[in-house]
Amino acid sequence: MRRLILDAARQLFVREGFDNVSMRRIAGAIDYSPAAIYRYFSNKREILSTLRAEGFDRYVAGQRARVREHSDVLARMRVEGVAYLRFAMEEPEYYQLMFCTDCSEVDLEGDLAASSLESHDLFQETVEQAVAAGLFGEADADVVAFALWSGVHGLAQLIRSGRVAVLAGDVDVETLVAGIVDFMLRPGRCGGGEAK
């Protein structure tokens, strides 16, 4: 029933993209009528919301493992950055639902909140440890957190939209990504990130 719809929708979304999948096609994939789906989900968005929550569950599971396995904070950040980008590449549809949808159309009360907030807390904690260890000079932890997140997030967008492929051409993406993450995490003296 519900699970059946979700699995069919996930496969179709991942393969064809959210906008290219119609309720009629989801229904067709499981031999239902389009209207029947509305007994389990109030609209197409809600199917997505449920899948998004699943995505965060999957991501945060790996993230917890990475935190456990890497006690060195810099190594942990490097691994996390690469993992974030790998996730964006390997589960693009989940990724887009989780990190690219407009926050205004996300019900913050929904099942999304739990694993999503845990993921952010884990990251924030790591950054605070790094800042406390003096890896980034006097920089503010919030500034560092947003800067690093922006970095990997933006890189994911540039890769996914094809701009890296067009502009970097022959370079291997894997090594490029590794180099970029290293650059973002370079230790450096950096004044307090206040107004300047």
Place this chain on the structure above:
Amino acid sequence: MRRLILDAARQLFVREGFDNVSMRRIAGAIDYSPAAIYRYFSNKREILSTLRAEGFDRYVAGQRARVREHSDVLARMRVEGVAYLRFAMEEPEYYQLMFCTDCSEVDLEGDLAASSLESHDLFQETVEQAVAAGLFGEADADVVAFALWSGVHGLAQLIRSGRVAVLAGDVDVETLVAGIVDFMLRPGRCGGGEAK
């Protein structure tokens, strides 16, 4: 005629977003019939493409001025980063057309190419000067260029999607942005960006 359609479409796109504007609404805004538009543009996408080219023209004009006015390469990069983000905030629809659309559905032959490529060249050149000046250690210029672009691009996405507002809460966005750009541009010794 053509100009009339473009102006109406631009206003509607900026105000309501590309997907929420139908050809019928564009036509209605200028008292045309929907079919009449197809005499000037072969489809809805082409209207967008034309507007995107306009956007690059506008952006690159400011970029040229900034290159002229700032001989210090680090100051130039800082100003350019902030300007990129300001453009993303103030002309969100142009910005999205220029930097967020899928490259596979962009006709590289079209009028887009000229100013778009000039913009990228100006940026690349500045980064190469910075690297040559030793601001970022041994890092590769391509790595630095993509890392910095990723940074401001990702930050624009995080702000636009509302994640910064939700997670940073009370902090002023302007000063946060300034701090983040400073952090991204912090001088630092950084090994060659090759595989690691």
Place this chain on the structure above:
DNA sequence: ACCCCACCCTGAACACTGTTTACTTTGTGA
């Protein structure tokens, strides 16, 4: 055994979308 009710599901419809086609109007040059 009967009846009735609640649930699940369906076909058809509604109000949209981008786009195409056949047709009418309009302006201009010969």
Place this chain on the structure above:
DNA sequence: TCACAAAGTAAACAGTGTTCAGGGTGGGGT
């Protein structure tokens, strides 16, 4: 004045998300 090409239109096509009135079907209660 006539003719022809350009400009604009209404209507239709194929698709979308969503809603709604009605079939069936299964499981109690009497």
